[in-house]
Amino acid sequence: MATCAEILRSEFPEIDGQVFDYVTGVLHSGSADFESVDDLVEAVGELLQEVSGDSKDDASIRAVCQRMYNTLRLAEPQSQGNSQVLLDAPIQLSKITENYDCGTNLPGLLKREQSSTVNAKKLEKAEARLKAKQEKRSEKDTLKTSNPLVLEEASASQAGSRKESRLESSGKNKSYDVRIENFDVSFGDRVLLAGADVNLAWGRRYGLVGRNGLGKTTLLKMLATRSLRVPAHISLLHVEQEVAGDDTPALQSVLESDTVREDLLQRERELSAQIAAGRAEGSESAQLAEIYAKLEEIEADKAPARASVILAGLGFTPKMQQQPTREFSGGWRMRLALARALFARPDLLLLDEPTNMLDVRAILWLENYLQTWPSTILVVSHDRNFLNAIATDIIHLHSQRLDGYRGDFETFIKTKQERLLNQQREYEAQQQYRQHIQVFIDRFRYNANRASQVQSKLKMLEKLPELKPVDKELEVVMKFPDGFEKFSPPILQLDEVGENGAGKSTMLKLLMGDLTPVRGIRHAHRNLKIGYFSQHHVEQLDLNVSAVELLSRKFPGRPEEEYRHQLGRYGISGELAVRPVASLSGGQKSRVAFAQMTMPCPNFYILDEPTNHLDMETIEALGCALNNFRGGVILVSHDERFIRLVCQELWVCEGGGVTRVEGGFDQYRALLQEQFRREGFL
Incomplete structure (x- = not known):
């Protein structure tokens, strides 16, 4: 196979010596950066187009670059023995031309006295692109060395209607339903959801189920960060991280999660202090009366008792409720995070495996508590009994989509089996119908008397909806290796x-x-x-x-x-x-x-x-x-x-x-x- 230098000479016999040296230098020093022929075209294609004039179109230039790219790949193992003389680094043509009166009069032009037909600025541009690419690769290599674990990130995108956007921006959207249509969720290069829809009706409790690794937790995070559009007036809480430990007592930590109450109490203390110190200007008393009315409206005086009941239900004794949060283990701080969310009563509560952190007693209490929850819940859980106790609806994540079902988990299982059975029956019936029509078409395809009927049958086939066979999930099988031998007791x-x-x-x-x-x-x-x-x-x-x-x-x-x-x-x-x-x-x-x-x-x-x-x-x-x-x-x-x-x-x-x-x-x-x-x- 010809070398890159030979390919250049044969394809561009009139190439300037300086340009030739530049291109071969780029090919030599930057070969590791060319992950595809596109990279090579980007680096030198524009220069080669300028050299060729009108003799080569874009496709021809790309073909030349493809030949040189193939040569570089094949020559990699024996690159040290390459006979062609190449520069150690690209020549900075811009600096060379500074010493000449005319930027286009360059030395060493194949023993010919002529002006270069190549624009020096394009050489500089090509050089800058190559340098930027090398720096980017260097940064990536440095990152890999300093931090070998670079995790992928989740992302979400969705289509939105102008009507919804106008309604949201005008502030006239008073609905507490969450309706998100035609959205995608990815994790790195993996697509988790494609063209999915989710509808959360106000006041209903949704269980989100599906196989491990399909994106349930990622979906909750996309909602919690509002990467998927949740109306701005809907408050939401995602119980994901444990409470940070400090000197705040557990009960007070829960009370502070109600920011409306805390703000009113803080303002009440400030106004009362001003009035007591004689610094009031007249309007403070009216403001204070208004604050008292709001505190009474939200039943602020009953808040400590309500917080204490929640903590007790989750296993906190009276003594524990007065302990600083820093004295609790991670598991108890997660319970505290759940208590704060339950006390705050957001419009949309997002829970990810809440029963993992709880004992049986706390799980039973939580089941009873959530059955009277006033707003909307979306919970990821693999606890069938828990979902049967609290869920009014089930959302099934599978095959990059979300399917909704009314009822608890057991109802979902029965309904899903019926759906799959009906889907399979419809698919098999359509396949038989297609086969029947195809037999007619094949039989009379070349019969002139039946031509119109054949055409009619072909149109019928085209109009049939494309039904798919049932997408059966693989059965999960686990087997523990048997290292057992009979022991005489006690074991x-x-x-x-x-x-x-x-x-x-x-x-x-x-x-x-x-x-x-x-x-x-x-x-x-x-x-x-x-x-x-x-x-x-x-x-x-x-x-x-x-x-x-x-x-x-x-x-x-x-x-x-x-x-x-x-x-x-x-x-x-x-x-x-x-x-x-x-x-x-x-x-x-x-x-x-x-x-x-x-x-x-x-x-x-x-x-x-x-x-x-x-x-x-x-x-x-x-x-x-x-x-x-x-x-x-x-x-x-x-x-x-x-x-x-x-x-x-x-x-x-x-x-x-x-x-x-x-x-x-x-x-x-x-x-x-x-x-x-x-x-x-x-």
Whole structure:
């Protein structure tokens, strides 16, 4: 293959020597920047067009650039042995021409005395473009070096009507319904929603469901940041981050979330101080009376009691309500964030997996509380019982669109199955009809007497709507490797363990041997191999590497196919397995944690809230996997359906002790409901 220099000489025999040196210098020093032929055309195409005059059109110039681009790619491995003499860097032609009276009279023009036909300014322009591209690449390389994890960002776009825009700008839109039509949501290069519609009617409670990684959390964020247009007069709150810790008592933190009340109280204090100090000018008394009227209207005096009831329902004792927020753990601060949102009563409340942070008692209280919620709720949840208790509507995210269903989750399941069945029937019926028409067309296509009928049938086919077969979601299957062998009891035993804390975390640490009991004995079988899934499993993962690399570091020396096979057992396959773990959804991170936990084939599992962030299909698959596992399982969970699916015994940890509930979950739920009635929550 000819070299780039030879291609230039043959295609442009009249090329100036200086221009020739410039172009070959660009090709040599900037070859790494040419990711495609378009980049090469952008760098030197305009110059070559000027050199050719009218002898070559744009397509011809591009063809020449394509030949040189191919040569550069093929020559990359042996570039050091290239025989052509090239410059180390592009010549700054603008500086050379400064030494000449005429910017077009250049030296070294192939031993000919003539004026250059190339505009020096175009050379400068080409040089500037190349320099900018090199600087951009350098910045990107520096960013990769200093921060190897560069996460994608979500974005949203939507079509809007002029009527809606005029109504919004005029301030005449008084509706509290949220209607967003024909919008797209992307996460990096991945399209999550395309041409989607969402309609949230005032006062209804919507459950948003769908498989892990499809964009449910991203959609909530697009609404919360108003990247998707929510009318400006509609207040909204997104419970996403925990409350920052400081010296503010928990109860006061909740009260401060009602900014209207806080502003009125602050103004009331200022006016009262002015009047008491004798600095009032006459109008203060009238303003104060107006503020008192507004405070009475919003029942400001009842606010502390209402805030206290919300906190108590979420598990805060009277003593805890007076504690500074900095003294609470992250989980309790998330509960505090939920309490603030419930107290503030926004027009649109956005909740993302609210039951993840709550125990069974708090979940039951929240179900009862939200059933009388006065405004609109959009909640992402994989807790079927919770959705059955609070949802008036279900929004199903799948296939880059949103489908709405009236009713709770169980109603959604039945209606969806009926829809899919009807859709499949319509598709099959249309396929048979199409085939019937096609048979007629094929039979009489060349029959002159039937030509008009054939044409009529062809038009009928064209007018038929394009129905699609049912888009069936892949079944989720999980399987725990069976490392079980029969042990003679006891396998794992705690005897007369003294109080060393008040909760489940302490019990789990005692079982695993991470804590030594203050009294009593822990006995474990010598062949016991425990697999532990932490409630905070993400903290155990290196987010900067891919799932495959994560397993290879944890369990080195195995072929990559084995790591991929292990991840595939839990639904992390293909491109997901090589993406940074940080870019995965919460449920996908959980699946990676399961793959890591089960790799050594434990014979006993201790699972702390394993269903957090998992979609419903994966929760069902996890339950089946645990039921098929022949080893031992201790499960900490607040997911009622999952407990019923997996557990044979129910133990409640509270008050520094562990008690077996003989009647199972039904008995425990009844005890909690009775407790709510006694405490006045029901």
